[in-house]
Amino acid sequence: MGQQQGVSLFLYEEKYLESLLAFQLPAEQAEFTGLPSDTLESAMHDINKYAVVIVHGDMAVGFFILHTGEGIADFYGPYSHAMLLRAFLINYASQGKGYAKAAILQLPEFMRSHFPAVHEVVLAVNEKNTAADRLYSRAGFCDNGLRRMGKKSVQKILQYSLLGNQTAMASQDGELQLRLIHTLSQSPILNALFTAAQSLEPLPYYIGAGCLVQTVWNELTGRPLNYGISDIDIIYFNDNDLSYAAENKVVERAKTLFSHLPFPVDIKNQARVHLWYQDKFGIELRPYSSLEDAINSWPTTATCLGARLNSDHRWQIYAPYGLEDLFGLIVRPNKALIDEGIYYSKTHKWSRKWPELHIASW
Structure with missing residues (x-):
């Protein structure tokens, strides 16, 4: 139990059933x-879901579900120490009294008391649901740019760290970014790549994961920095022209820009990937909304990584799941798009080249 401004959080008990089933919301x-009448029964039959009741006095005024385990991987790849908050609502008759804000503000204390092994709470909020977005942001949930496609529209993935020292976490993330930049800068091939790629500006682009990740793995395991690299991926985004002809113009330009490199360069417009992905891989793909949206779906947490060196010599790094797995030599599945077979096919290939990798199970 936790308390704040007269509101308490309790793990579900049967005494609340009647009042929860009477909850109502406007359309x-x-x-x-989802109302408790839609979501409660499913939570009661799933060992990874915990129903939580928001109580004022002795009356249930709100409800939400905490979901853990592999079932949340589609929402949040690094799920092992995270819980997903879902189905949050205040009964319509109890709205306008500050109960929602009070409940969210005391959530960290409740989590530390009941789920001490959980490091992070995450939630998905519809981009159109501005009221909920404001509520969660004011309570300390952070928008770090993660997005997923919901049933109706794009959802923001908001994150709340429970480790208690977010300044230290930010510092650690900054240190790993500096370490990444230092490692990439040690490679003559990547230096030439990043310099040549500046000619692509102002086209939004990133150098993709493969050559970056493998360079880091090589540095960590004492191998030559270009060991195992067979090609280089560059992604860009242009949703104004989804034709093959427009993309091919960029491809032909890239052949000239990168002709001095020892590896072939594959450059693709992420705005049009959905047009050919199903035919090639047998998986239906929704249109990406941005470069970052594309990177969010890549197959492992360590390889969800893009980097560019801007013409003003500022580095731009995008790593939605952080860099800890990369520098820890940990390969963990990101289930946003791939299936089990694809994951093990990739990890088998990688582990043959880098046996030091720690391959997480699906």
Whole structure:
């Protein structure tokens, strides 16, 4: 139990059942969440779901579900120490009294008390649900750019660290970014690549994961920095022209820009990947909304990585799941897009080249 401003959080007990099943929401709110009558039974039969009741006095005024385990990987790849908050609502009759804000503000204390092994709470909020977005942001949830496609529209993935020292975490992330930049800068081939790629500006682009990740693995395991690299991936985004002809112009330009490199360069417009992906891989793909959206779906947490060196010599790094797995030689699945077979096919290939890798199970 936790308390703040007269509101308490309790793990579900049967005494709350009748009042929860009587909850109601107007249609404009029900569009974004499910009533307890829709979600409670499923939570009661899933060992990885915990129903939580928001209580004022002795009356249930709100409800949400905490979901853990592999079932949340589609929402959040690094799920092992995270819980997903879902189906959050305040009964319509109890709205406008500050209960939602009070409940969210005391959530960290509740989590530390009941789930001490959990390091992070995450949630998905519809981009159109601005009221909920404001509520969660004011309570300390952070928007770090993670997105997923929901049933109706794009959802933001908001994150709240429970480790208690977010300054230290930010410092550690900054240190790993500096370490990454130092490692990439030690490679003559990558130096030439990043310098040549500046000619692509102002086209938004990233150098993709493969050559970056493998360079780091090589540095960590004492191998030559270009060991195991067979090609270089560059991604860009242009949703104004999705034709093959427009993309091919960029491809032909890249052949000239990168002709001095010892590896072939594959450059693709991520705005048009959905047009050919199903035919090639048998998986239906929704259109990406940005370069970052594309990187969010790449197959492992360590390889969800893009980097560029801007013409003003500032580095731009995008790593939605952080860099700890990369520098820890940990390969962990990101289930946003791939299936088990694809994951093990990739990890088998990588582990043959880098046997030091720690391959997480699917």
